[in-house]
Structure formats: C-alpha cells, structure tokens
Amino acid sequence: MTRLRVETDPVLCAGSGMCALLAPEVFDQDEKEGTVVLIDDRPAEERRAAVLAAAERCPAGAIRVAGAD
Amino acid sequence: MTEAPSRRPAPLPTERATPLDPPTGLAPLREHQPVSPLAHPDGTAGWLVTSNALVREVLADPRFSSRSELIHSPMRTDPPTPAPRGVFIGMDAPEHPRYRKLLTGQFTVRRIRQLTDRIEQIVEQALDATEAAGQPADLIQTFALPVPSLLICELLGVPYESHEDFERWTNVMSSAGSALADAQAAEAALTAFLAGIVADKRARPTDDVLSGVIHEGSLDDEEALGIALMLLVAGHETTSGMLGLGTLALLTHPGQLALLREDPALIDGAVEELLRYVTIAQFDVGVRAALEDVELGGRLIRAGDSVSVSFIAANRDPDVFDDPDTLDITRPPGRHVAFGHGAHACLGQQLARMELRIAFPALLRRFPGLRLAVPLAEIPIRSEMPVYGAYRLPVAW
Ligand code: HEM
Secondary structure, rough: OOOOEEEEOOOOOOOOOHHHHHHHOEEEEEOOOOEEEEOOOOOOOOHHHHHHHHHHHHHHHHEEEEEEO | OOOOOOOEEEOOOOOOOOOOOOOHHHHHHHHHHHHEEEEEOOOOOEEEEOOHHHHHHHHHHHOOEHHHHHOOOOOOOOOOOOOOOOOHOOOOOOOHHHHHHHHEEEEEEEHOOHHHHHHHHHHHHHHHHHHHHHOOHHHHHHHHHHHHHHHHHHHHOOHHHOOOOHHHHHHHHHHOOOOOOHHHHHHHHHHHHHHHHHHHHHHHHOHHHHHHHHHHHOOHHHHHHHHHHHHHHHHHHHHHHHHHHHHHHHHHHHHHHHHHOOHHHHHHHHHHHHHHOOOOEOOOOOOOEEEOOOEEEEEOOOOOEEEOHHHHHHHOOOOOOOOOOOOOOOOOOOOOOOOOOOOOOOOHHHHHHHHHHHHHHHHHOOOOEEEEEOHHHHEOOOOOOOOEEOOEEEOOO
C-alpha cells in the first residue's frame, strides 16, 4: 500500500468544511474565506480512512487523493 | 422491482404513504428512468433526476445554472424572476462565489465549534420551556422551531422578539399553497423589517454576521439585505424541520432510539443518517436550468430546460445505500446529499450539524420516557412546503 498523496483546489472549494470536520489533522480552513488549507499532503497511514472520506464527501470535488489503492 | 412508469411528462410525485416515506412515485422513476420528463404546473416541461450519481452530476456541472430567472418550479406557477441582489442561491459564477466567500469564513468548523456553549444553553432553555408547557407539549413550538430560530437571529444580529412575525412571513412566502398576492405581501413585510435592521447596523455596527458583511465594505445595503433574507429563511425552517422529523423518526423506530440512548457516542453517525432518511429539501430546492444542450443519463436536455433534482430519491438510492429504506444510525454516512452538492452545497451545514448533534441527545436525556402523544396519522405535515417538516409534534414523557 503506497502512502496517500493529497492535493486540494482552493478555487473549486465551496468552504463546506467537510474536510476540516472529518480529518482536522490534514485539512484546515482559511480564517477569512473558509476555503481549504492543506496541512499535510502526505498524511500518515492512520489517517487514510478519514482522508478518503473527506475526499468522497467534499461537495465541490476540491480534494484529489493518489495512492488510494 | 417496480413497474415501469410512463415516458410522458408527469407532475412531480409528492404523495407519501406515511410522513417519513418518500413520495411513492420516486422509486419507479429512479429504477427505470432516472432522468424523466417532468410536467411543470406553469405548462412548461422539464426534467426530474432521481439517482444519486446523476443528482450529483447535475449539481457539479456548471452548465446547469442556478439563475432564478431561468428556472421553472416543479410546484408553483409564478413566473421565473431574477434573484434579488445578494440572494446568491439563485446566481452563478462570478456573482455567486463573490458573495458566498464573504460568508464562508463565518461558517467554518472552527467558528461553529466556538458556538458550542451557547447552543447548549439555548437547547436547555427550550427543554425547560417544553417541561413548563406540560403534557402533551408541541415539540415544534417549544423546541424544534425556537432553537434554530434564536440561534440564527443571534448570529445575524436580528432581534428575536420579532420571530413570530418573520416565521409567519417566511411560511407564507414559501408555501406552494399561498396566493401570489399574499406571498408578495409577506415578502414585502419581511424586506421592510430587514431593511430597518441593515440601516441600523450600517450606522451602529454590532458583533454579528450581518454587521460583518455590511462593514466588510464591498456591499451596499440592498445586497446586505438580500443576504440577511436568505440566511434567515434558510437558517431556521431547515434545521427546525430536521429537529421535528428527526425526533419523529427516532420515536417511530424504538430499536434505533434505544441504541442511541445506550450509546450517545453514536450521535454523529445518527445525525448523518437522520439527515439522509428524513431529507427535508423536498422540492423547489436544487432546481437548475441547462445553459446549453447537455446529455444526461442517456437523455438530451435542451438548452433552457429546467431540471429538478430529487434529494429525497438520491438519498434512498439502493446503488449507494444498502437497504436504503431502513433507518440505521450505525451505517457509514456515504454519499448522502441532504445538504446538496457542488458549488451551492449548504453554507450552514456545519452549524446545522452542530445544532442537531447537541439537541437530539439533550432531548433524550431530559425526557427518558419521550413518546408521541397522538397516532402518527394525526401529525400535520408540511407536504406543500419546499422545506419538509411537521407543523405540530405533540409529545408526552
Ligand atoms: C438541517 C438543516 C439544513 C438542510 C437540510 C439544508 C439543506 C440545504 C440544501 C439542500 C442546499 C442546496 C440548495 C441548492 O443546491 O440549490 C442548501 C443551501 C443553502 N443553505 Fe442550507 N440547509 C440546512 C441548514 C442551513 C442553515 C442553518 C443555514 C444558515 C446559516 C443554511 C444556509 C444555506 C444557504 C445560504 C444556502 C445557499 C448556498 C449557495 O447557494 O451557495 N442552511 N441548504
């Protein structure tokens, strides 16, 4: 299993907060605009499920994850 | 398996067997023609989208516009009109994100967490009022309506003393059963009320979302008013509908209720499941208009056609949820679309989640013997309203 690699797109981001809710160690939100701030683009193995859930449930499709399988 | 429906344009299915079952006409459409021709009451034809995958596809595709002046309602006959300035739910890029970004910073997970204590207080006060009302109490009047209503008033900086007025106005405005003249009069009254508040805050800023928006500098009073109007309407009917019908769903599923009582740590998953199962956005929310010809699920949608997505049908789609008609508070949340999807996904969803996560457990703790005080069939339901809910929920304990 390869380690996840995460990319986010603050332009697509709708600021719903799903990622910061589900994986707060990996994603944060900008104070002013609420858009995604990526804290950790190579999250540790134990965050895998949370990061995949955040990508799946992002309403704006603003999170891309490689190495998911 | 269900019988194949007709391929001619048909009205939106709204008849439900029981208040918590989806309209019975939706499942056959989802199974046989998830993009189906829809007859609008104004005489135009459009489309109804019922599968989870296609609903998400429509909502993520900028070729499907949210501009109010292009959109025909599946339930109402009043002609499409442009969104009032600031009411960005009815706009596309570039106006939509410009307005929305002025607010998203106020609704982040972190900002909403800071409201935890205040939400707990408001919930406890509402529970006190419920106890004081005596049995049977109408849980909508004592709990489901005041909690979100008070909270959105405080957040916006709108005096709560006027809540009876604006709750009545918003009800008349959005009901598919209201005469056009009454709906317009109610909207005029609400607009005048909010215009006064915006003018006050322009002159004397206070510490709230509305003052923040006004003094950020890029909006005029009319735009600020539009934003206030949208947040006030979107912020109380929705969460209130969820509190009422979510409670009803638990009370009519004693096994699930017992599970949650035994293990309150299940609450986060329970809230997602209740959002999915109840799905209060019934119609007139999630309507789009094709800006060009688009092929969708094998059908050709013509430029100009209105497309209604069914959040209800998408949230009961067996391709995405095992045993979709079963309430199971332990199921993984998956791809429910109770808060929509795409660029217009609910702005207030973290606030609503926090309210629900605090309110349901507090209600169950306060009333260990909570039960319906009337048979299910006697509970009056908002079947003609875009935002679903119960008008009254008589309970005993
Ligand atoms: C359980 C409660 C709620 C539910 C189920 C809900 C549902 C939804 C849905 C389905 C949409 C998408 C509409 C579309 O795509 O056309 C939406 C949008 C919206 N909601 Fe909510 N909502 C809830 C609570 C709230 C609250 C508490 C607020 C306010 C603070 C709010 C403010 C908004 C706004 C402003 C939009 C428009 C967003 C945009 O166009 O960018 N909602 N909501």
